[in-house]
Amino acid sequence: MSKRRIKKVAIIGSGIMGSGIACHFANIGVEVLLLDIVPRELNDAEKAKGLTLEDKVVRNRIVNTALAASLKSKPSPIYHKDFANRITTGNLEDDIAKVADVDWIMEVVVERLDIKKQVFEKLEQHRTPGTLITSNTSGIPIKFMSEGRSEDFQKHFCGTHFFNPARYLKLFEVIPGPKTSQDVLDFLNGYGEQFLGKTSVIAKDTPAFIGNRIGIFGIQSLFHQVKELGLTVEEVDKLTGPVIGRPKSATFRTVDVVGLDTLVHVANGIYDNCPNDEAHELFKLPDFINTMMENKWLGSKTGQGFYKKVKTDDGKSEILSLDLDTLDYRSKKRASFPTLELTKTVDKVIDRFPILVKGKDKAGEFYRKNFAAMFAYVSHRIPEISDELYKIDDAMKAGFGWEHGPFQIWDAIGVEKGLEIMKAEGKTPAAWVNDMVASGNTSFYTVKDGATYFYDIDKKAQEKVPGQDSFIILDNIRKSNEVFKNSGVVVEDLGDGILNVEFQSKMNTIGGDVLAGLNKAIDLAEKDFAGLVVGNQGANFSVGANIGMIFMMAAEQEYDELNMAIKYFQDTMMRMRYSSIPTISAPHGMTLGGGCELSLHADKVVAAAETYMGLVEFGVGVIPGGGGSKEMALRAQDTFKKGDVELNTLQEYFLTIGMAKVSTSAYEAFDLGVLQKGKDIVVVNKDRQIATAKAHAKLMANQGYTQPVKRKDIKVLGKQALGMFLVGTDSMEASHYISEHDQKIANKLAYVMAGGDLSEPTKVSEQYLLDLEREAFLSLCTERKTLERIQHMLKTGKPLRN
DSSP states (O other), rough: OOOOOEEEEEOOOHHHHHHHHHHHHHHHHOOEEEEEEEOOOOOOOHHHHTTTTSSSSTTTTTHHHHHHHHHHHHHHSSSGGGGGEEEEETTTTGGGGGGGGOEEEEEEEOHHHHHHHHHHHHHHHHOTTTOOEOOOSSSOOOHHHHTTOOHHHHHEEEEEEEEETTTTOOOEEEETTTTTHHHHHHHHHHHHTTSOOOOEEEOOSSSSOOOOOOOOHHHHHHOOOOOHTTTHHHHHHHHHHGGGGGGGGTTHHHHHHHOOHHHHHHHHHHHHHOOOOOTTTGGSSHHHHHHHHTOOBBGGGGSSSEEEEEEEEESSSEEEETTTOOOEEOOOOOOOOHHHHTTTTOGGGGGGGHHHHOOHHHHHHHHHHHHHHHHHHHHTTTTTOOSSSHHHHHHHHHOOOSSSSSHHHHHHHOHHHHHHHHHHHTOOOOOHHHHHHHTTTSSEEOOOOOOOEEEEETTTTTOOOOOOOTTTOOHHHHHTTTTEESSSEEEEETTTTEHHHHEGGGGBBHHHHHHHHHHHHHHHHHOOOOOEEEEOSSSSSBBOOOHHHHHHHHHTTHHHHHHHHHHHHHHHHHHHHHHSSEEEOOOOOOEEEEHHHHHHHHSSEEEESEEEEEGGGGGTOOTTTTTOOOOOOOHHHHHOOTTSEEEEHHHHHHHHHHTOOOOOHHHHHHHTSSOOTTEEEEOOOOHHHHHHHHHHHHHHHTOOOOOOOOOOEEETTHHHHHHHHHHHHHHHTTTTTTTTTHHHHHHHHHHHHTTOOOOOEEEEHHHHHHHHHHHHHHHHOOHHHHHHHHHHHHHHOOOOOO
């Protein structure tokens, strides 16, 4: 096993990609040296200041400007603004000697072989032997880049291709050169997965590697199909978005974001360098793409592409779509297909594919053509770009944000059904697929003993996908390890005495069945197990309480039932905290409202780095009612230190709720107080999250977990704090910063967090604060404005401000 450690890296090239990669290394705690070229001439601002080309501020202008632009971009490339301090900038003339002190040098300069080779020549003069040196090229053959370099350089050199944006897209392609040592490949493969939080794939040195070869084929295939089927830009984006488990930006919006020129560059590279590809002509650009390139309609970077944002006569913004026949922009048209309507009640994307390919309308025809082309293409890429089919699926999921890879979709439709569709569309699969079916293998993947197996073409048998030992895949164990199930949750045995409760409701909202399932899971764990994890592997941990249920009760004025429902929620959260077994919450993605409250009450939180967490109840006209308001008052009190101004501390926690603050990463959640330093932890690789949470539950149990004693020592400030809050909300309402209804909600929250209108600071119990919280929540539910907000949220998914 390699003992190599990465403490410091050098990134050469500070463009969008280089700065993004630098930020992601900083995200995981690595020190970064970011270098770029020296400017050749002064800009106007520098001339005005009387600077010269020898001044350091000028010499580092390119790198500093690029990094600053990256840090300001949205979504942010950095988990926390303080992490940017881990990046040191410099230039390739004054600071290149510093690469001697780093553990890994990565080149991220312009995609020109001659320039890359010049950079490597300079770097080799300063590089310490044994140092990793890699290129982030998206398509230049690795073998050409290391030509003429020393033996040690070539042994430690390969491609390490990140996808943009580096923080968010998980694919990390490792591409060996002719002389790359196996130790280096193994190390980078493992490092990408364990430390960078990526899906690492060792690819072959073929044009565009794996992700872009398949991804660009898919887009080019659509470019040619769109005219043939008479589809609009909007229709294609409707058909290729979330309905089939792809990002909301679907196809054409994604091209606009990435840049049409980037796509064209890769497509041309494949066309020029893959003459024997059976789909070679598909990589030739259609006329409308050539026209768009000539017009510089490249997407977001030039202000127009397949979509264009304009101001209407009344000053409002409107997004226009490109008519691919006339190449004029027009108002967007609503896309609607009967086939898609059939999938509306099918929550799991994987279950939609058999329905979609049977469609009798244009959508059904589109899917049959689309999947037939894709299935044929990926089957022929083995063994050219990969020896194993699972790597192709991994690359498409991690690099393009697909929920399911091509072979998984083929399995969902049925291998033989896929072959039938291909035949009807005039597509021919690779010979190995027919051989596989003839040998009795009816699927590309199988699950056995909680592990995923794939069809190995050389061995003609199902082989275990490597690297699963550090993961727990809930899809694989749900049926075999089920301990309890209702319509809201599944409780699974993770082994080693640890249970997991997995939400199964729509968007993982928390309603009666989920609360009943949580209580049942705690009962089971306390009786026969050692610990409990609350975790799932859906798109989001939980978007909060079921506000539809709250609306119905409030609208029908069933206040006794609503009071009981809120008390049940509070009691369940308190069981999370005061059970006899350790409870671990494993949030990821959106963790809002009730989902956040659940995490606040767990013994420990094992959060994915990409966790967007906050108490957002103000947006629907209420305060957190599942223990969140109580908990923030408690946490404020726990942070009171000698010399601290207690009112200021309490105000910070009050504003976190009042402004419905949501973290943009788990690390920001510590700043908001919804995660706690020294107790809660962050994992960068979400695939490891459930396994890590299980390990912590087991460790806490083995160390002798004791049920905590209920708190009765929470210091509340009473009228002293309440007065301050009420003066603040009065002035905000008077200056029209908040509405009258907002003021009413804020005053209710103030009453709870102050502990009521007690005449002096007093120590109270959690139950005292919970009762205040529930009373305030219920009183707000009687307000017409609150019902309007909840109704608006249910209709639009967006909060309404009154």
